[in-house]
Amino acid sequence: MSEAATTITFSNVSRFYGEVLGINKVSLAIPAGITSLVGPNGSGKTTLMNLMTGLIRPTQGEIRVLGVEPDHPEKLCRMVGYCAQFDAFPRGMTGYQFIYSFLRMYGWSNQECDQRTAASLQMAGLQDAANRPVAAYSKGMRQRVKLAQAIAHDPRVVILDEPLNGLDPLARAEAIALFRQWGDQGRHVIVSSHILHEVDRISDQVILLSQGYVVAEGQIHSVRSEVKEQPMQIEVRCDRPSMLASRLFQQDHVVEAKVSPDGKGLLLRTKDADSFYLLLNKVILDSGLEVESIAPADDDVNSVYQYLIGAEGATV
Amino acid sequence: MKSSWYRQIGAVMRLELRKAFLSKRGWWIYCLALGPVLLTLIHWLVFRSASISKDIESHRHMSHSLGEDSLVFAALFMFYYLRAGIFFGCMGIFSNLFRGEMLEKTLHYYFLTPMRREMLVAGKYLSGLVVALVLFGGSVTASFYLLGRHFGPAWTDYLFHGPGLHQLGSYALVTALASIGYGAVFLMCGLFFKNPMIPAAVVWVWENLEPFLPAVLKKISVIFYLKNLCPVEVPIPPPFNVIVVEADPSPFWIAVPGLLMVAGILLVYSAISARHTEISYGE
Numbered sequence: 001m002s003e004a005a006t007t008i009t010f011s012n013v014s015r016f017y018g019e020v021l022g023i024n025k026v027s028l029a030i031p032a033g034i035t036s037l038v039g040p041n042g043s044g045k046t047t048l049m050n051l052m053t054g055l056i057r058p059t060q061g062e063i064r065v066l067g068v069e070p071d072h073p074e075k076l077c078r079m080v081g082y083c084a085q086f087d088a089f090p091r092g093m094t095g096y097q098f099i100y101s102f103l104r105m106y107g108w109s110n111q112e113c114d115q116r117t118a119a120s121l122q123m124a125g126l127q128d129a130a131n132r133p134v135a136a137y138s139k140g141m142r143q144r145v146k147l148a149q150a151i152a153h154d155p156r157v158v159i160l161d162e163p164l165n166g167l168d169p170l171a172r173a174e175a176i177a178l179f180r181q182w183g184d185q186g187r188h189v190i191v192s193s194h195i196l197h198e199v200d201r202i203s204d205q206v207i208l209l210s211q212g213y214v215v216a217e218g219q220i221h222s223v224r225s226e227v228k229e230q231p232m233q234i235e236v237r238c239d240r241p242s243m244l245a246s247r248l249f250q251q252d253h254v255v256e257a258k259v260s261p262d263g264k265g266l267l268l269r270t271k272d273a274d275s276f277y278l279l280l281n282k283v284i285l286d287s288g289l290e291v292e293s294i295a296p297a298d299d300d301v302n303s304v305y306q307y308l309i310g311a312e313g314a315t316v
Numbered sequence: 317m318k319s320s321w322y323r324q325i326g327a328v329m330r331l332e333l334r335k336a337f338l339s340k341r342g343w344w345i346y347c348l349a350l351g352p353v354l355l356t357l358i359h360w361l362v363f364r365s366a367s368i369s370k371d372i373e374s375h376r377h378m379s380h381s382l383g384e385d386s387l388v389f390a391a392l393f394m395f396y397y398l399r400a401g402i403f404f405g406c407m408g409i410f411s412n413l414f415r416g417e418m419l420e421k422t423l424h425y426y427f428l429t430p431m432r433r434e435m436l437v438a439g440k441y442l443s444g445l446v447v448a449l450v451l452f453g454g455s456v457t458a459s460f461y462l463l464g465r466h467f468g469p470a471w472t473d474y475l476f477h478g479p480g481l482h483q484l485g486s487y488a489l490v491t492a493l494a495s496i497g498y499g500a501v502f503l504m505c506g507l508f509f510k511n512p513m514i515p516a517a518v519v520w521v522w523e524n525l526e527p528f529l530p531a532v533l534k535k536i537s538v539i540f541y542l543k544n545l546c547p548v549e550v551p552i553p554p555p556f557n558v559i560v561v562e563a564d565p566s567p568f569w570i571a572v573p574g575l576l577m578v579a580g581i582l583l584v585y586s587a588i589s590a591r592h593t594e595i596s597y598g599e
Contacts, residue, residue, distance in 0.1 A: 055424055055595040071591070077430040086597065088421035090331070092338055101334075104327030105429035107320040149425075 005067040007031055008052060008157065008188060013061030015047055021212040022047035026061070028207065028217060030190065034183040036199040037192040038305055039209030045192040046085060048209070049159050052190070053082045065157060066188075078106070081155035083146045085162050089134045095121060095145045096130040099152050106153055116152050124148035125174070139166035147175065157188040164193055176202050196302040206301055210309045224299045230307045231255045231269040233297035234276065239290040241266035247283050251275070267297060324431045328439025329446070336409065336447045345408045348401045349451040352392060356462035363466035382474055385464050386483070390548035392459065393487055398539055399524055402452050402494045409447050410502035411512035413440040414590075421597045434587040441503055441583060448495035456491050460484050479547070486547040493545070493575050497538045500579035504586045507593065527552065531563035538578075541571040 008030040015022035023044040037045040050056045051063055054070030054077075068075045089098060099120055103113040121127050124144040129137065134145060143166045151158055160179070164172050179202055182189045193199050199206065206223065208215040216223045224232070238244060244266055245257040253272035260267060270276045273296075283289050298304075336342060417423035426436055460483075464471040474480040501519060505512040526537040534540045544565035552560050566574070 050595065053428060055427055057592070057594060073427065074430045074432050077428055080428075082424075082428050084424055086421045086424065090422050090425065091335060091420070101327065101331045102425055102429055104330065105324050105426070105431050107323040107327075107430075 008066065008190075009062075009064045010048075010051075011062045011064075013051065013058045013063055015051060015056065016059045023051075023209075023212045026214050028214065030188060030207075031205070032183075032186050032188050033204035034179055034189045034191060034202050036203040036206045036301070037190065037209060038196065038199055038206055038301060039215075040309065042211070043209040043309075044212045045209055046161055047212075048207075049082065049084075049161050049190065049192065052157075052159060053077075053080055055082075055084075078153065079155055080157045080159065081150035081153065082159045083150035083161060083163055085165075087139070087142060089142070089145075091135075092133065094131050094133055095126055095137070095141075095148075098134055098145060099149045102149060103152055116154075120148040120152035121145075123151070123178070125171075140168055140171055143167055144171065144175075147178075151182075155187075157190070158182055159190045161192050162194070163191060164195055164198060172198070196305055197300075200301040203301065206304075208305065208308055215308045216304065220301055220304060221296075221299055224296070224304050230298075231271050232273045232276075232299070233267060233269050233303075234273065234294065235260075235265060235267050235297045236280070236294050237265045237292040239264070239292075240287075243287065244280075244283060244289060248276075248279070251279060264292075321432075321435050324429075324435050325439040325442065328426075328431075328436060329443040332413070332440055332443035333446060336443065342408065345405050345451065348405045348408075349455040352396060352401070352459045353455050353462065356459040360462045360465045367466065382464060382467055382470060385467075386548055387550070389460055389463050389487075390546060391550045392463075393456065393490075394543065394546065394550045397452065397456060397491065398494060398542055401455070402448070402491060403498055403520060403523065405452055406444075406448055406495055406498035407502050407505075407512070407516045410441070410444045410499045411506035411516065413444055413503055413506055414593075415506035415509075415512055418597060424595045427593075427595060433590040433593070437503070437583065437587040437590050441499060441586075444499055444503065445495055448499060449492060452491050452495060453488055456487050457484065460487060483547040486545060489572075490542050490545050493572065494538065494542055496579045497542075497575050500582035500586070501538075504582050504589075507586050507589055527556070527560045530561055534561070534563050535566075538575065541566055541575050545571055 008028070010026045010028040013026045014024045026044075026048070037048060039045055047056070051058055052065055052070060054073055057071065063070055065076055066079055068079065070076050090101075093101065096117055100113050100117040103116055104110075106113075108116070118127070118130075121130050124147055126141060126144055126148060129141060134142060137145065143163070147160070147163060150160070158179075163179075164175060167175060176198065179189050179191060183202075183204060191199070191202070200220065203220065205217065205219050207217045208223070236244065241259045241264065245259060245268075248254045248257050248266075248268060251270075253270050253275050255269040255271060257266055257268040259265070268276070277294075280291075280294070284291060298307075414423065417426065427433075431439075461475075464474065464480075467474070471480075475484075502512065502516065505515045509515055523537050523539045526534055526539050526543075529537070540563070545568065551557070
């Protein structure tokens with residue numbers, strides 16, 4: 001299978017709303033797995049999602065979703081499921097009718113639509129509420145029925161705009177597990193979220209957007225290592241943090257080292273993580289330092305977001 | 317799997333019909349359709365009670381001929397159904413097929429199904445047409461029947477052995493053509509205008525000015541063709557009769573295919589435009 005048929009590609013795509021910029025000159029290749037779109041309000045996340053699903057068209061540039069142009073809904077929408085941010089439903093429908101009615105538009109038989117509806121409602125944990133009007137659902141249930149509707153046709157690409165909004169912690173955990181499962185199955189799962197620590201937990205790769213531009217994209221570790229101007233933070237749990245700190249201060253690349261209040265850890269900031277790891281190995285060999293754990297302390301979406309975009313719009 | 321377009325259109329129609337017939341927001345369209353039925357029902361009940369009571373004086377006072385009732389229905393059809401009931405009913409039904417979804421922020425659900433947008437337009441239009449035909453076709457038929465019902469066997473004879481059934485068929489045909497024509501106009505208005513009331517008002521004024529327009533301009537109004545298909549001519553009362561401009565009526569074979577063709581062109585244009593319609597809920 002060609003690469004074009006397995007990725008979602010944006011080639012120099014711009015979208016303007018009159019004179020207002022939606023996104024500008026975006027070029028991306030999104031592989032399978034979970035991709036998170038991160039950025040403050042108005043950064044272009046929803047524009048990007050609407051472009052992928054053909055709900056809006058680019059002012060310039062070209063988009064291909066697994067090789068298909070988004071202005072062919074008859075092909076695209078068999079592969080793509082989109083849970084949009086709008087909390088609106090056709091009037092007077094039950095959860096079952098809502099999913100079933102739109103499945104019928106795929107041209108499937110009653111029986112097939114019925115089976116798919118039941119399966120998706122079960123996946124969303126709404127089988128008991130299936131025959132209640134959607135208007136009587138709680139916000140969390142409405143969010144779940146939208147998710148169920150978006151994936152009822154078993155799409156290869158699942159696009160979810162703020163899917164965790166309105167979900168209680170348990171439902172959130174269940175939804176995240178579901179996204180993980182879809183990602184592991186080789187689907188493209190594209191999620192936008194403000195909740196950075198959850199984005200961090202689920203994402204295979206991130207796309208950081210700010211004011212219509214892609215600021216960074218890729219796996220979060222690679223994105224973090226690209227941010228050279230911000231020293232890396234590393235936390236070392238060991239038996240003699242003060243001794244380690246004294247050795248580290250002799251190095252030019254170490255900007256800061258702080259012993260933790262419990263006296264069993266050291267938080268340091270270094271401009272050259274590779275040199276630090278080499279030095280640490282040497283210290284262990286020379287002095288018999290017992291190291292319990294070493295972990296990057298700012299190798300996450302939240303830190304990268306703060307470094308590249310700033311505090312505006314972040315919800316941690 | 318190949319898309320089976322007829323199943324897809326059927327699915328759109330099922331969904332739309334459920335929404336249209338069960339919608340509380342459409343109460344005023346039901347009123348438009350049921351108003352004349354109620355009036356003719358009262359007319360029948362009044363005359364029936366008068367004939368039962370054998371109040372000769374009041375019966376004589378109220379009596380009128382079957383021909384007069386036929387003329388009353390022609391006037392009701394021309395001045396109420398065509399110029400108000402069906403027009404505004406179609407406006408309410410068809411302009412909301414897309415605009416209503418945009419206002420309720422639900423159009424994206426349709427756009428995210430693997431349907432060609434042309435099929436979506438067709439499905440929505442056909443469902444609107446079914447609603448309009450059921451409401452206004454039913455209303456015209458019921459009103460026609462009830463208006464002459466008090467004549468008893470004479471009415472039955474008029475219906476089945478006289479011109480009654482032919483007249484009813486003509487009114488039903490005009491109702492259907494009006495629904496087809498205005499439906500196409502208002503579906504397009506709903507796709508193109510944020511507020512379809514404005515183009516609807518323009519069309520309504522134009523349609524109602526039709527008797528006073530020069531012959532050339534008359535021909536670009538829907539009502540000109542429909543009026544000529546009505547089985548009973550309604551005389552224009554004074555003083556309006558002096559300013560009415562007469563024009564040669566279009567023959568049946570031009571009026572009917574012409575109207576269908578215009579509706580078809582509008583629908584094709586709407587379908588092509590729908591392919592390029594974007595979801596913008598004004599946020």
